[in-house]
Amino acid sequence: MANDYIPRGDAEFNSWQANFVTYANANLVNLGLVIGDLTTILIAQLSWTPSLTAHIAAQANAQSARATKDGNRTTLESQIRALVRRLQASPSVSDAERAALGITVPDTGATAAASPTTRxxxxxxxxxxxxxxxxxxxxxxxxxxxxxxxxxxxxxxxxxxxxxxxxxxxxxxxxxxxxxxxxxxxxxxxxxxxxxxxxxxxxxxxxxxxxxxxxxxxxxx
Missing domain, CATH: 2.60.40.10 (Immunoglobulins)
Incomplete structure (x- = not known):
């Protein structure tokens, strides 16, 4: 919602809601409120706060897991490429075997030159x-x-x-x-x-x- 008083970002919203609840709870009389007016908000806040903490932890864990995954892939790829270089240089490996492995099959046939058509x-x-x-x-x-x-x-x-x-x-x-x-x-x-x-x-x-x-x-x- 454009120009909404509630911030969109989670971190900003968390700070905003904490201030809102704290101020409202401390100024019930001046605001013409009773504690019952805040009951549903306080209950919702009890669910919100741990869920935000869990979300932040999950994001950190996901970033760590991705970094671990990327590092492991780099290691695996380098090991595979080293072996493929040996296979490509080996005279005992056929093109059919290369294709079965899913590695590059060398193009040993030169493309024939086309007959000239222009003058x-x-x-x-x-x-x-x-x-x-x-x-x-x-x-x-x-x-x-x-x-x-x-x-x-x-x-x-x-x-x-x-x-x-x-x-x-x-x-x-x-x-x-x-x-x-x-x-x-x-x-x-x-x-x-x-x-x-x-x-x-x-x-x-x-x-x-x-x-x-x-x-x-x-x-x-």
Whole structure:
């Protein structure tokens, strides 16, 4: 109850009720009371006081019991963990036995890399004579250099000639580059020609993804 004159907390209430009963009992005449008016209160007080004492003792006992319990659990856990370390290191313990014990079963199988599903996006820097610097990113994250998960690198292919390739069979393999950019230097005889690049991701198992768009750049003479 809001603004109740009786305190909510047990300790505060105990002090308050003791003062109330003591004052009322000492000032019966001034308060217009007789001792019979306090009889039921005094009887209730006789039950309240020992119950509060018992409650406080029970709380102390519970705190002590919890501290004992926590300490015993810590000891038990440390003993179990020490034995489990031995079991995990033992070649005679099978995974089935580990599972039966409810302890960790090691994951010995590596997760196979998924086949690439996205394409590289590339740009060619032609600012230097007879050199192309090829920057590549993933189409899913074009502003970041990171490769897709499980990808080893980008296969880089090229066709030198006046027209772009109509089929990947026209391309010549250059390299698998694991980190952008890739630099290609050309001999003077290739100066002024068109280089048509196509890239695709390859994962750690050698599986390739879809081809990129063809990017064409002139080899500066």
């Amino acid at each position: 590289p996006v590339c740009e060619v820097d032609t600012s230097q004579r007879l050199r192309h610097t090829i920057d590549f990113t993933d189409e899913g994250t074009p502003t970041r250099k990171a490769k897709p998960a499980g990808v080893l690198g980008a296969e880089i292919w090229v066709k030198i000639g006046p027209t772009p390739p109509v089929d990947p069979s026209e391309l010549t393999f250059l390299a698998v580059d694991t980190r952008s950019p890739y630099t290609r230097d050309y001999p003077g005889s290739e100066g002024g020609k068109q280089a048509h690049y196509m890239l695709r991701w390859v994962n750690t198992r050698g599986e390739t993804g879809p081809w990129s768009e063809t990017v064409t750049a002139t080899i500066g003479a």
